Amino acid sequence: MAKIKGTIVVDKEQCKGCEVCTTACQFKCIGMSKEVNGKGYRYAISVNDDCTGCTNCAIVCPDGVISVYRAKIDSQ
């Protein structure tokens, strides 16, 4: 059976840690890093495997730092 899987890639140096993406994700896939980036912000990280690649997080990101990938995965 084919399943839709997604994942995000965050440009962690450009992320300002605003956390708007964390509320936009209906599957609570995004949390914040423990360490900070070069600007001193905690940055968005994916925290589970539930991403469907819906792009909601990336669309509301003010700085456009999230890229989203989506693929059909054949699972048994």
Added chain:
Amino acid sequence: MMENIISPENLVYTKTKLMTDKALSYCPGCGHGVVHRMIMETVDEMGIQDKTIGIAPVGCSVLAYDFMNVDMQQAAHGRAPALGTAIKRLMPGKYVFTYQGDGDLAAIGTAETIHCCNRGEDMVMIFINNAIYGMTGGQMAPTTLEGMPSSTSPYGRDVARMGYPLRITEMVAPLAGVYNCSRHSVHTPAAVRKLKRAIRKGFEAQADKKGLTFIEVVSNCNSGWKKTPNDANKWMEENLFPYYPIGDIKIDGKMVA
């Protein structure tokens, strides 16, 4: 594992190339960045990068020309609609949009706003209403809500002395030159997608010489409101949306609200 789907053919969203690589000067969580990107995605999808000219305001988005990779001019405070008019009339084949805050568009630039709308210039006016002068330190704007604190109304806007919050979008909507007029937000994915459709409609209307499209975006100013971005968005829903209701006001020349 997830990593194996990260390849170009699976990429479904990334920042449009029409946004430059320059880090946005906006505070974390500020809606300005999303609106910039939705304009640029529209320009990208319509294939009109070399035919588009934007006008930057005075306000936090004064540097918009650094972030949007199209030709841009920066206007004196409030004068973006006048500059946009000049550019559109000299180069009628171009797509012209203005980008202004509430202090710029609804205070110092009120006359330019109203007359540009009334003339029905074939352009798109984008109006970011965060109910405050963000750039200069959160002073009261014409749009500041009754009772809302700002740095120049620390005990809240007292309408008896300071007047009522101005709904300039409802004022310009009935003008004959205005073809589309709507109010949006960018704090949820659905709202952002709606805004983008409105921008597209506005760009198409100006190509068809139908008149002016006026798009208000009720947005957050986390720094001015002294709230975290998510709290600011919640506060915006609870306080700004009742006074500035989201939705279409005029579509294809007909009032709908």
